[in-house]
Amino acid sequence: MEDYQRSFSDSLEKGWFILGKKVEQFEEEFAAYCGVAGCAGLASGLDALVLALRYFDFPEGSEVIVPSNTYIATILAIYHNGLVPVLVEPELSSYNIDPLKIEEKINSNTKAILVVHLYGKMCDMDPIMATAAQHNLKVIEDCAQAHGALYKGRMAGTFGDFGAFSFYPTKNLGALGDAGALLAADPQRIEKIKALRNYGCHEKYHNKYIGINSRLDEIQAGFLSVKLPFLNDINNHKKKLAERYHEGLMYDFIRPVIHEDYQDVNHIYTVRHPQRDELRAYLLENNIRTEIHYPIPPHQQEALSNRLEGDYPISELIHRTTLSLPLSYSHTVADIDKVIEIMNKFKN
Numbered sequence: 001m002e003d004y005q006r007s008f009s010d011s012l013e014k015g016w017f018i019l020g021k022k023v024e025q026f027e028e029e030f031a032a033y034c035g036v037a038g039c040a041g042l043a044s045g046l047d048a049l050v051l052a053l054r055y056f057d058f059p060e061g062s063e064v065i066v067p068s069n070t071y072i073a074t075i076l077a078i079y080h081n082g083l084v085p086v087l088v089e090p091e092l093s094s095y096n097i098d099p100l101k102i103e104e105k106i107n108s109n110t111k112a113i114l115v116v117h118l119y120g121k122m123c124d125m126d127p128i129m130a131t132a133a134q135h136n137l138k139v140i141e142d143c144a145q146a147h148g149a150l151y152k153g154r155m156a157g158t159f160g161d162f163g164a165f166s167f168y169p170t171k172n173l174g175a176l177g178d179a180g181a182l183l184a185a186d187p188q189r190i191e192k193i194k195a196l197r198n199y200g201c202h203e204k205y206h207n208k209y210i211g212i213n214s215r216l217d218e219i220q221a222g223f224l225s226v227k228l229p230f231l232n233d234i235n236n237h238k239k240k241l242a243e244r245y246h247e248g249l250m251y252d253f254i255r256p257v258i259h260e261d262y263q264d265v266n267h268i269y270t271v272r273h274p275q276r277d278e279l280r281a282y283l284l285e286n287n288i289r290t291e292i293h294y295p296i297p298p299h300q301q302e303a304l305s306n307r308l309e310g311d312y313p314i315s316e317l318i319h320r321t322t323l324s325l326p327l328s329y330s331h332t333v334a335d336i337d338k339v340i341e342i343m344n345k346f347k348n
């Protein structure tokens with residue numbers, strides 16, 4: 001709290017609000033945390049995805065493979081570039097894109113795979129990277145729910161051509177407003193992203209690209225530098241609470257799979273249950289507030305209904321049965337034990 005105030009007062013005194021030292025400092029710190037060469041701070045997670053795709057200048061109408069159960073922002077980023085999302089169903093065990101179902105969707109128009117590390121668990125990256133290499137496709141990682149997550153010891157955002165992050169306040173690393181970033185191993189890529197976020201110019205009034213305005217706010221960057229040293233604590237605390245659920249919940253609730261190759265950061269703790277809506281109402285009667293991530297799959301959203309055709313039964317099943325339980329840095333083990341006790345009394 002005091003550190004936030006100090007950072008804010010510092011910006012106020014210096015009177016520097018756009019692309020200053022605090023943005024540069026956070027970019028360096030976040031790149032170092034993730035172990036990559038380059039980071040560009042942006043205005044939101046959606047913009048990070050939009051600019052990662054914009055970087056490649058794919059011909060209009062090119063196809064991008066994306067999981068059918070992702071948050072809508074991932075799919076909107078594809079449309080904002082005049083590209084076509086091709087939905088691939090997730091695995092029911094991980095809720096992440098099924099690597100075995102990617103290949104059948106690839107054709108000569110396919111340009112990229114946009115994977116999403118949903119709920120804080122990384123995708124099965126080895127087969128995904130192998131498929132991408134075989135077909136010469138770019139890989140972009142949507143890491144908005146996976147700050148600090150690991151797959152076989154390697155961090156989210158460091159596998160693909162770009163790692164896209166959101167620092168929306170409720171994410172594991174959250175600002176006090178909107179913010180986002182792109183990571184890349186190649187510093188030259190980051191240089192172009194830094195131009196694209198600033199009307200397409202490296203040098204003031206010399207526009208090299210058709211850019212946008214998506215700069216990470218200087219004040220938010222200061223807040224993010226205050227928060228970043230606590231990210232591991234936040235992730236560890238959420239992990240401890242998730243393990244509590246995992247051990248305490250009865251088998252009627254389908255819990256997320258824990259696997260030694262994956263170090264999850266538990267952005268969201270979901271269970272699935274066939275009577276999800278009754279369970280949700282029962283918990284609310286007992287003063288336990290839950291969420292649904294997400295209630296409507298992208299292909300059934302009004303905005304996309306005439307664009308995304310086909311049935312996605314696995315995605316629909318997840319959307320129908322998933323429930324997100326209380327899990328945040330401010331919850332205690334005792335809070336979680338209480339939820340477990342009440343859940344285990346649910347009569348269906």
Ligand SMILES: *Cc1c(COP(=O)(O)O)cnc(C)c1O
Pocket residue numbers: 044045046047070071073074116142144145166167168178179180
């Ligand atoms: C939050 C989120 C985004 C969008 O981030 P914003 O900062 O809100 O634009 C994109 N993808 C996923 C998976 C998200 O959870």
